[in-house]
Amino acid sequence: MDKDWSEKNKEIQKLLSKETTFDEAIGKLIEFREDLFQQITWIVEGYPEKAFYQLPFAGAKGYHSKTLAYSIWHIFRIEDIVAHEMIAGDEQILFRDDHLCMIGSSIITTGNELEGEEIAEFSKKLNVQELYLYAKAVKESSDRILSGLQYKDLKRKFSEETKQKLVESKCVSEDENAFWLIDYWCGKDVKGLIQMPFSRHWIMHIEAMRRIKNRLCKIARKGADPSAICGLSCDHCFLGEWCGGCRTEYNVCSFATCSEGRICPNVKCCIEKNIDGCYECGELETCEKGFYTPSNDGAGAAKAQSLYIRKYGKKAFLKVQTRLHEKYDFEKVQEILGQDYKEALNMLEEN
Numbered sequence: 001m002d003k004d005w006s007e008k009n010k011e012i013q014k015l016l017s018k019e020t021t022f023d024e025a026i027g028k029l030i031e032f033r034e035d036l037f038q039q040i041t042w043i044v045e046g047y048p049e050k051a052f053y054q055l056p057f058a059g060a061k062g063y064h065s066k067t068l069a070y071s072i073w074h075i076f077r078i079e080d081i082v083a084h085e086m087i088a089g090d091e092q093i094l095f096r097d098d099h100l101c102m103i104g105s106s107i108i109t110t111g112n113e114l115e116g117e118e119i120a121e122f123s124k125k126l127n128v129q130e131l132y133l134y135a136k137a138v139k140e141s142s143d144r145i146l147s148g149l150q151y152k153d154l155k156r157k158f159s160e161e162t163k164q165k166l167v168e169s170k171c172v173s174e175d176e177n178a179f180w181l182i183d184y185w186c187g188k189d190v191k192g193l194i195q196m197p198f199s200r201h202w203i204m205h206i207e208a209m210r211r212i213k214n215r216l217c218k219i220a221r222k223g224a225d226p227s228a229i230c231g232l233s234c235d236h237c238f239l240g241e242w243c244g245g246c247r248t249e250y251n252v253c254s255f256a257t258c259s260e261g262r263i264c265p266n267v268k269c270c271i272e273k274n275i276d277g278c279y280e281c282g283e284l285e286t287c288e289k290g291f292y293t294p295s296n297d298g299a300g301a302a303k304a305q306s307l308y309i310r311k312y313g314k315k316a317f318l319k320v321q322t323r324l325h326e327k328y329d330f331e332k333v334q335e336i337l338g339q340d341y342k343e344a345l346n347m348l349e350e351n
């Protein structure tokens with residue numbers, strides 16, 4: 001488990017055990033859930049549709065053997081069922097505001113009963129943006145439930161009636177891989193539920209989602225040209241684990257994800273000019289498009305690198321990048337190349 005997340009979770013569970021620190025525990029748990037949810041947001045905002053139904057670890061044992069879409073569905077179905085059928089005793093979020101229809105899911109269960117290709121097929125049918133909105137609504141609703149709890153509620157147990165209600169809801173499949181969940185949940189008190197569906201379960205699946213997306217990016221990078229169109233190096237970029245590279249569908253550069261049609265202005269312009277990259281453009285020195293926007297602190301460094309590629313080629317450029325990383329400790333290349341593209345080019349030529 002991610003060390004930092006594991007430490008935070010341990011601290012929260014400890015604080016939850018004492019009445020004097022209960023409010024602090026709930027506050028920290030909600031904050032922690034916000035941080036974890038941010039990981040999901042980045043994935044949903046950053047990756048193309050096809051990323052959500054890939055099984056890059058098909059056949060493996062563990063949470064990472066699922067798809068990204070399945071992971072989101074599963075985390076929030078479980079939380080929705082537990083939070084509303086068991087703790088709050090009201091209607092699940094899935095059945096409010098048309099969520100089920102908008103997501104396009106063929107099931108209302110937790111998905112535990114699905115295996116291998118069934119998971120991919122199920123995931124393919126989901127509308128990921130709607131799934132994300134559902135996940136967000138479940139999270140926000142659960143946060144409200146958590147905020148309304150008192151220390152004495154932690155010991156609340158669940159009756160045979162709750163168990164029956166869960167069975168009748170048909171939200172847990174009768175398949176042996178799923179049905180055990182009902183006994184598992186009903187064997188816990190509210191505190192036990194907070195410790196699993198509301199926190200640890202998130203950590204395990206979000207961690208698995210990170211593994212899945214890292215693997216998808218690695219696969220996308222294979223054979224792709226690592227020289228970015230604007231003159232950066234995808235092989236040396238700080239976004240490495242998040243991005244499949246500037247020339248792949250797994251491009252998560254903000255200049256792409258924040259632009260219309262998810263196409264970066266530099267990429268769009270190069271396509272229109274039918275050139276490989278800005279280094280082949282006669283307007284490079286004066287260009288202010290996309291990454292070269294003057295207010296972008298990396299504009300000068302990227303421009304210098306494009307000029308370097310124009311003069312010495314991509315191979316030499318990638319080598320100079322490696323040398324810079326060996327010599328200096330930096331995240332973004334502008335930290336050492338500065339903002340003036342002429343001076344930056346001199347520095348590249350000296351290295």
Ligand code: SF4
Pocket residue numbers: 228229230231232246251253254255256264265266267290291
């Ligand atoms: S700014 Fe555009 S060209 Fe440069 S790395 Fe990002 S997506 Fe690629």
Ligand code: SF4
Pocket residue numbers: 265266269270273277278281282283284287288289290
């Ligand atoms: S005009 Fe600017 S963005 Fe377009 S190809 Fe030339 S340098 Fe790149």
